[in-house]
Amino acid sequence: MSTESVSEPTFIEPSTLVTLLQDPSKKPGIDYVIVDVRGDDFANGNIRGAINVPSHELLNNPGDLVKKLEGVKEVVFHCALSQVRGPKCAKKFSEALALREPLVGDVPGNGATLQPTPKVYILRGGFENWQSGVERRALIEKYNEEYWKNPY
Template identity: 30%
Template sequence: MIKRDGHLKFVKPADLANSLRQEQTASRITVIDVRDNDHVGGHIKGSQWVPLNQLDARMPELLRANKDMERVVFHCMLSQQRGPKAALAYVRAKAYDTEKRQKELGEEGKQEEETNSDDQKVESGGQEVCVLEGGFGGWQALYGEDKMLTDGYVRDIWD
């Protein structure tokens, strides 16, 4: 389902689509679209649009709004630059936030965190943070006209 590319995880469009089609998993996934003006012509249904140039300013809001999500998926048009950059920024901000909370809790809170054996979950604060393989360009080719998965799709833009 998810493959590793360096430190980033990528999710295949088919796997994300299957998860979003299931109510029980869809409610635990957030998709964040970091495209800029290339956002025109469609987007993944239910996704949050946060242009990359607004990401830093909106990071506290994203961390707060998505703190209980099991998976946060970032994407741009091709998921080669902006999507991965945004995902890494989110993971770093989340790690900083977690470290800050641990210092506030003192050693007692730190020991509690260290007992968790799943290193990946500790690093991302219990979340799986990944990037949509192929970005929206790949997504729209497969699911652009699927109204359950894509909103605002304008076929003429993609033809």
């Protein structure tokens, strides 16, 4: 098991995420991944390039996502408001990061190393806040404006 220290997830501001998404030198899937932990409402709009891993799936087996995202530098979690599911999933993911095994082929005790630990963030305000910013609409895929007028 890793003895590497994994820090607690921190909040990222929407404006910072906009800058990341618009930076042509940053590659999705390598430099960053956005993990949307919402359920059915994902189909009514998502941040460009986000992957959907419903919170119940992630919480049941966070190690699967850790393996899938091995080598990614930054991981941003969010749900509708980023008050419960998003932060809980980000924390569970961070805990699973701390339990990673050395890379295949490495022998523990003989200098086995892990991929660099990604920075883990929670999008402040979640998708509700994100979609309310007109300047961010260009960074949303499959946006259903009618749905978001009254999603609940």
